[in-house]
Amino acid sequence: MKKVTHRSLTTRLSLTLLAFLLSFSTLTFGQEPAAADAAAQAAPAADLGGDPVAGKQLFNANCAACHKLYQKMTGPALFGVGDKYEKEWLYKWIRNSQELIKSGDAQAVAISNEYNGAVMNAFPALSDEDIDNIIAYTYTPKPVPTTPVATEQAGGGGGGVSSDIILAVLALVFLMLAIMLFLVNKTLKRIAVANGVEYEDKDRADRLPIWKAFAQNQFLVLVSAIFLLLASGYFAYGWMMQVGVDQGYAPVQPIHYSHRIHAGTNQIDCKYCHSSARKSKHSGIPSLNVCMNCHKNIAQVGDKTYQEGISEYQIDYNKEIQKLYDAVGWDRDNQRYTGETKPVKWVRIHNLPDFAYFNHSQHVTVAGVECQTCHGPVEEMEIMYQYSSLTMGWCINCHRETNVKLESNEYYAKIHESLSKEYDFPTLTAAQNGGLECGKCHY
Template structure:
């Protein structure tokens, strides 16, 4: 027992020593990296922290530090231009503030960049001061930060868990000991009472096993019970058979795996992209339509990797494999489908079709018009499709049955404001029947021919 105690004590001391060592080592490394960054910042003549913020606000849409995008990579751009082209910082000031003017003036390197990047002039930033540009250049010259090691936090958490309170092993051991003592006491009391009874001449009769009729035989002999059970089983079978047949063709909860994983949670939720930006035909057409991949490329020409939510991935996302690397890999699938060459920032013409799996599918004999509901009635997408902004994997939210549609037509009030046609109908119904609220059902929304050909 002592060995176990010493072993636990030794492990605690060893763990605490490792924690202090790793913490001090990390602090030294962080201090060293801070000194290096400070030296780079002082050498560049700007504040890299402020420069990062300015870079993300003004430059990140077209430039990255380590790769070519709509514009060239900007890592160490000041040093590269000075070494390769002989250009000083004053040239950069002028170029950033008025790039179209430099192209028109015939500056050799400005014309070269303009021709290399599809004759698309860089946006001018006249509001940036020389100090702001110095900060941006300091950020582009600073080395990338070292990845933060999470082992220190894990060690601290483990140390906190092991040092606080009584361990579960001790509590379980104490309860097991108390239970064993109670069992022993009951056995001793039972033996003592038996000896006292035998000493006083009390004869203990043993219980005789009585022969009983088996339950199944007693059940079979009771005709009334058999009849009631048979009726109950028949009714229950009919009920479940009816429920199963009523679910035929209803795919509520259907969530197929798509060839390219698309997260509505990230696009519609985190980034607040409106549904009708991608499904634009829902405003004017019967169908909402599958967005063209060119719509995706409007953003993903510049967004080539997923850097994650600022709050970090949740435990469920990590368990399901939804990491930054996973989402970046899905963007690469998009590039392959449209034939996009990342390195040269142009289309190759070698595209591949994406076989999307349809989720919402009405019967052929049912008519539904998206534009009538979206543009005329003003129905929100979430009314039928559920909270899409929270869906990592898109699924069918509503049952889409006939009864579900009819209930909506009966209960939903029509927006008559600003629509002369509906206002006229509402006025006539109010005069004739005293109608206060106008629903689709009152305008013939329950007629068979409205939804069935």
């Protein structure tokens, strides 16, 4: 007879506890290598005797304009610089690099030649302790950006269930109710027939169909025809007025450019990039060399901005900057232009008809109109879109409501003075100054 072992309750609890401890130990030991790596990377900073926290402040105040930790900029990348050069040499180099170069030091001369003789600022005020702190900061391990996992956001009233699912369920319920009513009605008719009950209306055949009654009533026909004509004209006019109106148009550009970051977060003036708006009819698309004025030194965005782009907009800003480098032929590792460029085919957003004349300089420089008046809250737009309708009626309303800028403009001030004497105008609008004449915009 086969022997069967019956485990007691204590044995089963012990096995369960052992399994839990094993799984917990696996998770714990799985995290240890990462902690060990971080400790190993942070170890050199501790060996150098510096304070990386204080070093970060000194680095940002004195070094960040020309150096980055992990890639070349105006000067070399400084990650782990204490392993490349002796500490005493670094003291001399940081305090006065030009003096060290003139002395004929081989390392100093080599660095100067590699970076085309770029002059490094002297920092004689930095103490040995300050330099040690900066060197300690250069051992900060490079942060690895993590891609956030998209999760469903639970709605307040929906309990996390999609509204489409709720509508589908409601439609199914109504369909089932309609089928049930049909079946109940059919069953009741069968019962009535079986019991000899007459449920059909005998006078039904003598009734006039509703469509015939409507056709015989000439007044109703006339009123309905007039209503249909007016409604058709209204909707046809509304549809035709939208032809050529691209309000809300937001095309995808070959290189993503965030006005929200540049004009909003960084508060860059619109006219820095669109400089031709001051003196030209066109605002112009900035040439890529304007972008490189900043991005020659900004090859990556901050970690917070990177995570925001991935999670909220599904955009990798660092890849978009690399597209800019590919277009202008910039080798960011060697900090030089390769000469191999690629054209960028931007997609135009605002496009007035050829028969309409609009001059940016007249509005921006002379009238002092803000860019947001026509283009909307650009500083909040991640993807640029056409904010205003830009129709003729929209322009006319603006001319009727906008006062002419009389301050520091003797020409318009003189016109206002003569008009106020004749017509008693307290202010001078663009419309009163001839802004509604056809020839102002069409010629």
